[in-house]
Amino acid sequence: MKIDRLRRRREKRASHGRIGLGRVILMALLVLGTVLGVALATSYQSVTADLPDIDEMQPVGLGQNSRIYDRNGKILGYIAGVTNRTEIPLARIPVDLREATVAIEDKRFYEHGGVDWVRIVGAAVRNAMDSGGLRQGGSTITMQLVKNLYDPDAPRDFSQKIREAHLAQEVERRFTKDQILAKYLNGVFYGQNSVGVQAASLTYFDKPVWAINLPQAALLAGLPQAPSAYNPFVNPKDATTRRNVVLQEMADQGHITQAEADEAKASDLLLKRGRTYERKREGYFFDYVRQELIDRYGEQRVQNGGLAVRTTIDPRLQRAAEQAIAGNLGQEGDPAAAVVLIDARTGYIRAMATSREYGKDSQFNYAAQARRQPGSTFKTFVLTRAIADGINPYSTVYDSRPIDINDPRWGPIQVATYSNSYRGAVPISQATLASDNTVYIQMTLDVGPERVVDIAKKMGVQSDLPVVPSIGLGSGEVTPLEMAAAYAPLANGGFRVKPIAMTDLGTGIPKGDLATPKRTRVFQDGVAYEVTRILRDNVTSGTGGAANIAPNVAGKTGTTDDYTDAWFVGYTPR
Known part of the structure; x- marks a missing residue:
């Protein structure tokens, strides 16, 4: 009995002790909570006293990737930034x-x-x-x-x-x-x-x-x-947990x-690494547009500005350009090739293709970056200059012969035809169909090399050109994009148009901030008509016969020494 009473007293004291300890912990928490509450209130007043109104604070611009689309609104790709959003x-x-x-x-x-x-x-x-x-x-x-x-x-x-x-x-x-x-x-x-x-x-x-x-x-x-x-x-294990x-x-x-x-x-993670922000269609054109945007608006705005860039590229014409290259120079070991198509009325770039697979062989854009000698395609600028000066290409005759001139202005000049055959007295129109170098070097000297350079620049060539007699034979270096643009005035009655790759940027930048089609008269439509007439004959009866695949195609071929470069620049007049 005594033992039971002792046990009960010990249990009672232990119970009181536990209750007492619980009360102490509870009181401590209450005190701690009160202290923390007072501290929070005091800190709150202290920290927020001088805070500006949120309307006065400038939120951080998170930005988001800009997107580039083709002319039909189908996405070509995202412009990469530090982050993707x-x-x-x-x-x-x-x-x-x-x-x-x-x-x-x-x-x-x-x-x-x-x-x-x-x-x-x-x-x-x-x-x-x-x-x-x-x-x-x-x-x-x-x-x-x-x-x-x-x-x-x-x-x-x-x-x-x-x-x-x-x-x-x-x-x-x-x-x-x-x-x-x-x-x-x-x-x-x-x-x-x-x-x-x-x-x-x-x-x-x-x-x-x-x-x-x-x-x-x-x-x-x-x-x-x-x-x-x-x-x-x-x-993956931590991610699953x-x-x-x-x-x-x-x-x-x-x-x-x-x-x-x-x-x-119980499901797997169902991961699939996405490449949405890395994938590009028409990679060369995409990079061309991206660089043009950066040059105009700056890298930060382009990467994070959330622009929705509508471009001029036409998927159907782009495929046609790619197929034309693949059907002729698409094999491994073939020379590099490029095609540029421009709407002569507006300057809109409708296709930009090369024979190199983007990201695999190279990211160098032969259509817009490769400066090469254009050969006889540059004779068109000599012809245009001469006709604009009033020279009649059908009645004006030059002597087709080996040229060996020691001009004090230029030094020795020696020019022959490719085949070393000469026609004697020949009108300019016929010399053009034969792409006679000896006639065109004489024409260049007559109209003036500086004036050939001047007309080429006015028509759309942007590259620096040497002011020398051989410029009339294509000794300067230009890009396919420049040459396509420079032939455009011949197709639309003498008006120059600047190549345009973009038509709209979506929100954030007014549409008027883009380069809208602007026509600048370079020469009268009669000049364009006469040059086109000869270049049309060149396609039907001259060196450009391979391009005679549609009505009214006009153009000029060009080759450089040892066939290092081969060109055709052509158009269909409006």
Whole structure:
């Protein structure tokens, strides 16, 4: 009996001791909570006293990739930046992804006014009891948005948390919950250079975000907390664990059933490395447009400005140009070839093709960058200059003979025909059909090499040209793009047009800021008519016979020594 009473007294004292210890812990927590509450209030007043109104603060421009399209609106590719981002409306973001994000990042998102005080105090208590330091976060989605948009480089200390809390409440008063969530989902970093859910989905799954399923949505929702640690390409096991945590949170909070969560957890990661931001169609033309944009607007604006660039390239004509090259010079070991097609009325570049596979053989654009001697195609500028000066190409006769002149202005000049055969007295028109070098060197000397250069420049040649007699035979170096543009005045009655690759940039830059078609008269339409008449005969009866594949084609061939380069520049007059 005595033993039982002693046992009961000990148990009673132990019980009182446990109750007493519980009361002490409870009192300590209450005191700690009170102290923290006072400290928070004091800190809040101190930190926010001098904060500007959020309307006075400039949000960080997140930017997004610019896109380049063909003339029909089909995308050619994205211009790469430091990060990839494509903004989309909330309506295109799956409900699963929205709910997964709220579940794992801020489960009381729709209940608080920007700050989850319960979460902040709880995090502060846990951190205080764990030797100090703000290791457990209390940031809401709105607070994270504030950090990303207004203070991305601020130090991560307690004062900054208070600052974010204050600004978050300002944001909540100005935007709806849906607007805040949309801004967050379009602006948070998901790893792999991807900012926003669309870029992340294209990167991890190679599909737009509206096409992903529940387990994929959960995977994305789990990435922002630690994008590198949970990168599924690098750490698939950790990524799977994190995804499953998100799925369980969704089930616990009633967004999905437990059965749905379990089924999704059993799923593979369903990864497919996307190349959307790397892939290009018409790579040479794409790079040409990109460089033109950078030259005009600067690299930063082009990479991050979100431009939607409508170009002039015509897919049908581009395919035709590529097929023409492949059918003639498409074999390994063949010389490099290039084709440029320009609309002579507007200057719009409709095709730009080369024989080299972009990114494999080279990224050098033979159509726009390769400066080569154009050979006899340059005789057209001599002919145009002569006719513009009033010389009749049918009655004016030159002597087709070997040329050996020692001119003090130019030094020794020796010119022969390719075949070493000569025609004697021959009108300019016939000399053109035969592409007679000896006649054209005499014509160049008569009209003046400097005036040949002048007319070539006025018609559209941009490259520096030597002012020498041999310029009339094509001794300068030009690009195919320049030559296509320079023949355009012959096709449209004497008006020069500048090559144009873009017609619209979408939002952000007025359409009028682009180079719109501008026609500048270089010579009278009668000059264009007479030159075209001779160049048409050249196609039907002269050296350009291979181009006689359609009515009214006019043009001129050109070859350089040892067939190093071979050209044809032609057009159909309007």
